[in-house]
Amino acid sequence: MSDAQALFATHQATLQQALEAIQTRDYWTPYSEMPSKRIYGENAEAEGKAAFESYLNARFELAGVPEVADVGEEASPYGIELNIRYPQPDPQALIARMQAALPAWRDAGVDARAGVCMEILQRLNQRSFEIAHAVMHTTGQAFMMAFQAGGPHAQDRGLEAVAYAYAEMKKVPENATWTKPQGKNPPLVMHKRFHIVPRGISLVIACSTFPTWNTYPGLFASLVTGNPVIVKPHPGAVLPVAISVKIAQQVLEEAGFDPALVSMAADSSQAPITKTLALDPAVKLIDFTGSTAFGDWLEENARQAQVFTEKAGVNSIVIDSVQDMKAVARNLAFTLSLYSGQMCTTTQAIYVPRTGIKTAEGSLSFDEVAQALATATSKFLADNDRACAVLGAVQSCATAERIEQCTALGEVVLASESRQHPEFANARVRTPLILKVDAQDKATYSEERFGPIAFIIATDSTEHSLNLAREVINEKGAITLGVYSTDAQVLEAAEALAIDVKVALSCNLDGGVFVNQSAAFSDFHATGGNPAANASLTDTAFVARRFVIVQSRRHA
Amino acid sequence: MSDAQALFATHQATLQQALEAIQTRDYWTPYSEMPSKRIYGENAEAEGKAAFESYLNARFELAGVPEVADVGEEASPYGIELNIRYPQPDPQALIARMQAALPAWRDAGVDARAGVCMEILQRLNQRSFEIAHAVMHTTGQAFMMAFQAGGPHAQDRGLEAVAYAYAEMKKVPENATWTKPQGKNPPLVMHKRFHIVPRGISLVIACSTFPTWNTYPGLFASLVTGNPVIVKPHPGAVLPVAISVKIAQQVLEEAGFDPALVSMAADSSQAPITKTLALDPAVKLIDFTGSTAFGDWLEENARQAQVFTEKAGVNSIVIDSVQDMKAVARNLAFTLSLYSGQMCTTTQAIYVPRTGIKTAEGSLSFDEVAQALATATSKFLADNDRACAVLGAVQSCATAERIEQCTALGEVVLASESRQHPEFANARVRTPLILKVDAQDKATYSEERFGPIAFIIATDSTEHSLNLAREVINEKGAITLGVYSTDAQVLEAAEALAIDVKVALSCNLDGGVFVNQSAAFSDFHATGGNPAANASLTDTAFVARRFVIVQSRRHA
Structure with a gap:
């Protein structure tokens, strides 16, 4: 059993529960929203804070990405000094490396990819305190919300995307035998193979207010369907993305894959690189959360890609x-x-x-x-x-x-x-x-x-x-x-x-449920049917366009 | 039980078999490809030919569509005189009528719509000889091919689309109860409803060589998901579309729906109306088979719609x-x-x-x-x-x-x-x-x-x-x-x-299977992943984008 398949075995029961949850749509989560010692461990809180503080006034290192600049302009809405620097990769070199890494990831198969994604999610969960501080000091969310929405609730949405994509991919058999009767003659018998084939490089453009919650669905939907993922963080909220990408890289590397299959492309507000990335012919999937103007620009211009946008609206x-x-x-x-x-x-x-x-x-x-x-x-x-x-x-x-x-x-x-x-x-x-x-x-x-x-x-x-x-x-x-x-x-x-x-x-919400909160596995976030978003988190349409099916057939 | 639900009951077993077939991808069809008397009836051949001949030198009547012109320029590649006239509807009046008809069709529900679609397919099957002659004398296909590809094989592809869409819609529960524990306090309990909501008017642009085979997938995928469908036939191959639309209208009307839910918008090569229809804000879905130039134009310009194209390629x-x-x-x-x-x-x-x-x-x-x-x-x-x-x-x-x-x-x-x-x-x-x-x-x-x-x-x-x-x-x-x-x-x-x-x-095809033939329920036609087509007949991506999910929730 490969490392990735062992990960699948480890997480299969949880995935099965997720698959059931998206059908029944009752309350369910494997990731506790309570930042309690009992669940996350006696030292999780202190360790998370310390880990966050270790990033301050330092350079954040990511796996083997060729770089062209050093960027970093995050400012905590709470007024503390962050002063974190990030590598800005050379887009062409990054895309070339990711394209080279694609076949091995694609050919690992659905279960192996799902196992890796589930392991990434579990590690993200274990690091929820650290991510909470990163979310808090970039987005301005209060600590409890940063923990919940930036941690377990974001992880829920990531797992939900994995479950939807897994179900879709598994609907296609890997092999089939096709036997067509020919009257008194022997039947025609064909052996067929069906391959799940990723579309290409996936670009996930993160926002400044929910850098994990709005990023994980596209990231995991693309990754589990075989597409390497570049996350382009908002210059104002890089750290939560950087930590998430680093965790993904560690898991990928441990499982024997190129860690650069999940990469971060940081930039600066003075010299943004999003349009360059979005128009690259190798980029076949784009997920975006942000302004209507830029979302519309992507839909109009990134014609080589499937574009999923969440934009402005009037709730x-x-x-x-x-x-x-x-x-x-x-x-x-x-x-x-x-x-x-x-x-x-x-x-x-x-x-x-x-x-x-x-x-x-x-x-x-x-x-x-x-x-x-x-x-x-x-x-x-x-x-x-x-x-x-x-x-x-x-x-x-x-x-x-x-x-x-x-x-x-x-x-x-x-x-x-x-x-x-x-x-x-x-x-x-x-x-x-x-x-x-x-x-x-x-x-x-x-x-x-x-x-x-x-x-x-x-x-x-x-x-x-x-x-x-x-x-x-x-x-x-x-x-x-x-x-x-x-x-x-x-x-x-x-x-x-x-x-x-x-x-x-x-x-008639007048108790402990609020119109602005949605629960993964039960509530669909946006419908994809009005100008606020062209996609929903998460329905089948969100995952089914991230891969194609390639078949071959030969006489048995 | 409504008429439509009775139709569902009639066809449920066949639909169930189709749902199994798209999973196993073994050979299966409910529509015999043999134009035999034993299967289609002693008089089917003669009646089909007579029905075809009754259309010649006459005006083809369709249900209640306001019209602005009378068109007709089909020329049989076999050289016989056709001289058939068709009503050209006023696009605005047609779209207004279809929009008015949408809510009743939407609210009928998944089973009722599936029942109606299955009944249409069965009636199309019974009329396969008539349609074969119509296909033959517009496309130039030889009779046997016109019967098979224009009849049962096209019906297979229509049923395949119904099955895929049905499965996707049924994955969403109509209701759910969400119970979130609150420690020692009573749990939060929400009752939720989930609605399958069609995107809007669907435009299916048919081609001159396969006016049924390439039309039925989009037509039935859109119709069963609740979208009214306008079929815009190629001016050179109208009759197979007209007969198909008329059959759909008859079934819709018998089941208590506005027959105009499936309508035909014929035009002439001198005064085409396709671009006008394609850019109408009410048109939210477009299926197209034809030239790369026009397919690309649709993808570039019909930005309000989900566009599914099959274009040129080099096999x-x-x-x-x-x-x-x-x-x-x-x-x-x-x-x-x-x-x-x-x-x-x-x-x-x-x-x-x-x-x-x-x-x-x-x-x-x-x-x-x-x-x-x-x-x-x-x-x-x-x-x-x-x-x-x-x-x-x-x-x-x-x-x-x-x-x-x-x-x-x-x-x-x-x-x-x-x-x-x-x-x-x-x-x-x-x-x-x-x-x-x-x-x-x-x-x-x-x-x-x-x-x-x-x-x-x-x-x-x-x-x-x-x-x-x-x-x-x-x-x-x-x-x-x-x-x-x-x-x-x-x-x-x-x-x-x-x-x-x-x-x-x-x-290594060297027997009775040919590279240019594909079998519904087993072979995917096009992948949607190279320039020949942006969609596949039929995978989940082909159906999942035709509806959105709208939910409501309230305290239980």
């Missing part, structure tokens, strides 16, 4: 009627506050009839609904320690500036505040800005305002709210839609709307 | 060594002759070492190999009746003229002849042109020369042959590659080549 909530406005407001306060609204799933547009809404305790005017949201958010963020542990820090100066710029776009219901982080004196912490606008100010609320900026939109009626949501999502896209109603007909109308504009719907 | 054979040259030559003579080389799978480039090849009976020089092919083809076509029954007629004047134009491209090994068809005095019948060229004349043999035109290419060695095949297929694409060798190492080198350039390989 929306329609409030029609509620049982308990306080519970609803608490739920939405958390949604708006979490990671200061820097999730691709955070609500931006909240539609409320200007005539107000019904609740179990009587009617509330539009202004009362707006005030309830503002009050709940203020209360939720009243304790500064807790606030900072949820808000985290704002990743970029541009986002912090955007909050300022947007203040004049409507009537301020809740002003954004700067907060002093209890641990990091220079952390860039901001609370959400909530504005009231009228339905007719469509240009204002229908443009993505990335960051902690939300609009409460006064509409003529719930029907009007649903129609506006339909228009905006059709034009600008969305990953999440929420609806609050005690009326079954309104919920069905929202369901019909979600189907029409191809967006995931959450109904 | 190749490498001859290294053989057991029995006569058997090989007989096999290739049939391949080159069948439908006068007008198949997208017909061999064009035959690479042979200039130093000759080894056989079980001693060596043969390059010229002896070329002569063996010429002689076998001449002998095979010596009986004029048999020749015409295999050659059929040349679909277009352009193809007939191309044979003339290509005569000077090399040294003629076998000249193309015009033949007198025993039944149709004005049939355009041509035998294959076989030319000898040198490996260095790459521009000559590496351009697709559609029709009965083949090149025997003198190379330095088998290694040189394989390298040239690699270069040409990488640049121009291919759907088929054949290799003849008695050397296991050469066969493995050919297998490696096939994997690298992503083309289906046939080894």
Whole structure:
């Protein structure tokens, strides 16, 4: 048994569970989201922190990649000094090496590749504390979120992609015998072989806010289907990618493959290399998370590649009627506050009839609904320690500036505040800005305002709210839609709307589940059917285009 | 039970067999390829011919499609008068009607749609004689081929697409309960619904040579996944599409759906409407078979749609060594002759070492190999009746003229002849042109020369042959590659080549299986991985992009 096949044997039971989970879509994960000593080990926390600190003020080394420059411009949103340098590889030399490494990886077969991918995921899991610190100090996520979303939840999404791809590849038999009767004559008998053939080099373009969660699906979907993967990190969030790539390289090398099968191509914001890589004829797969402008550019120009994009959108909530406005407001306060609204799933547009809404305790005017949201958010963020542990820090100066710029776009219901982080004196912490606008100010609320900026939109009626949501999502896209109603007909109308504009719907969330959170193996992240994304994490379409089937046949 | 669900019940067992067949990839079909009375009924042949004749010199009526013109310019390659007129619908009105019909078709659900599709296929099967005559007199295929490739084999490919799409849609549960433990607190419990949502209007652009075989996969893959389908026939081969669409409309209407869910948009070669349809924002799926120029145009311009193309290529054979040259030559003579080389799978480039090849009976020089092919083809076509029954007629004047134009491209090994068809005095019948060229004349043999035109290419060695095949297929694409060798190492080198350039390989075909024929449920037609096609008939990637998954969730 090869090393890779031994890895498959080790992880086969977990893979089998993953395969079952994507079918039943019940809660399941092999990677605990609790950063507990019991699960991760007595010293995991301290070791993770120490490992993170060992990268600071140093050069990050990766396996045998020819380099042309030394780059590094990460700035912690928490204000600590990072000063990490990374090798920038020569793109042509890197691609040539990866192409040379492709046949051995391809020919290792599905099980061997799955075994290696599962081992990488397990090692990533073991290193969750270290990765959490790296995610925290590049994205600005608070530690708990950096641990969960950057660690186990990202690993879940990676495993989900492995499971989907594995199932698809295994549907194709390696061999078949084809026997066609010929009446009284002997039958025609052909022996056939079917090969899973990767498309070529895969380029995964990571973003600055979720450098692991949004990267692992494309990385693992491409890798397990046989494609070497270049991860191009955002210059502002390199370390979590670098650690992940290094772990992948170690596992690949131990299993007897070229570690460069997973490589990182760091660059600088002054001299970006993404377009060069994206247009290289050898690059046949591209995964991208980021701006609509660049996503559209990739779709238009990288014609030699299958391009999977997640872009901007206007996530929306329609409030029609509620049982308990306080519970609803608490739920939405958390949604708006979490990671200061820097999730691709955070609500931006909240539609409320200007005539107000019904609740179990009587009617509330539009202004009362707006005030309830503002009050709940203020209360939720009243304790500064807790606030900072949820808000985290704002990743970029541009986002912090955007909050300022947007203040004049409507009537301020809740002003954004700067907060002093209890641990990091220079952390860039901001609370959400909530504005009231009228339905007719469509240009204002229908443009993505990335960051902690939300609009409460006064509409003529719930029907009007649903129609506006339909228009905006059709034009600008969305990953999440929420609806609050005690009326079954309104919920069905929202369901019909979600189907029409191809967006995931959450109904009446007023407890411990939030519209901006999705669970791997159960929730599909984006549908691929509206302008916010052309692919879904993860469905069959996300994996099936990463390989082709080549057959041969001969007489038996 | 709705009518559609009753249809599902009727056809469920056959669908189940199809689902098993695409996994085992053994020979299987529910549609007999033998045009026998025992299977199709005592009167099927006569009724089919009479039905075909009833269309001549008449107007073909389709269900409720608003029309803007009356078109019709088909000319039988057999020279008989057709004079059939078709309604040309107003594209905007057609699309509006289809969009209005979409929700009911979508909401009917997977089983209901599968039932309707299976019933359409069964009715198409029952009408195979009628369709055979329509295919014969538009494409020029000889009757037996028109029956098989235009009838049961096309139906097989339609059913294969239904089975693939059905399996993918059924992988997604309609409902799920998600229960996440919360330590000592009660678990979070969410009820989730998952909807299969079609992308929108599907446009299937048919070709003039295989108006059913190349149309049914896209048509049925789109229809069963919930997308209304417009078939845009080639102006030269409308009738087989019109009959197919009419049958689909009848089944849809009987099952309670708008018959316009499958519609035909005929046009004329003077005023084509394909580009207008392809760029319509409502058109989200496009299937195309035809020229590389137009396929590339669609891929470049129809950016709102998922585009599946089958384009030109240079199908190749490498001859290294053989057991029995006569058997090989007989096999290739049939391949080159069948439908006068007008198949997208017909061999064009035959690479042979200039130093000759080894056989079980001693060596043969390059010229002896070329002569063996010429002689076998001449002998095979010596009986004029048999020749015409295999050659059929040349679909277009352009193809007939191309044979003339290509005569000077090399040294003629076998000249193309015009033949007198025993039944149709004005049939355009041509035998294959076989030319000898040198490996260095790459521009000559590496351009697709559609029709009965083949090149025997003198190379330095088998290694040189394989390298040239690699270069040409990488640049121009291919759907088929054949290799003849008695050397296991050469066969493995050919297998490696096939994997690298992503083309289906046939080894040592010297009996009753031909490189240009593929069997549904077992052989993949095109890989989607080289320039000849960006999709495969049929793999998961061909169906999975035709729908998205929209979910909703709420507290249980």
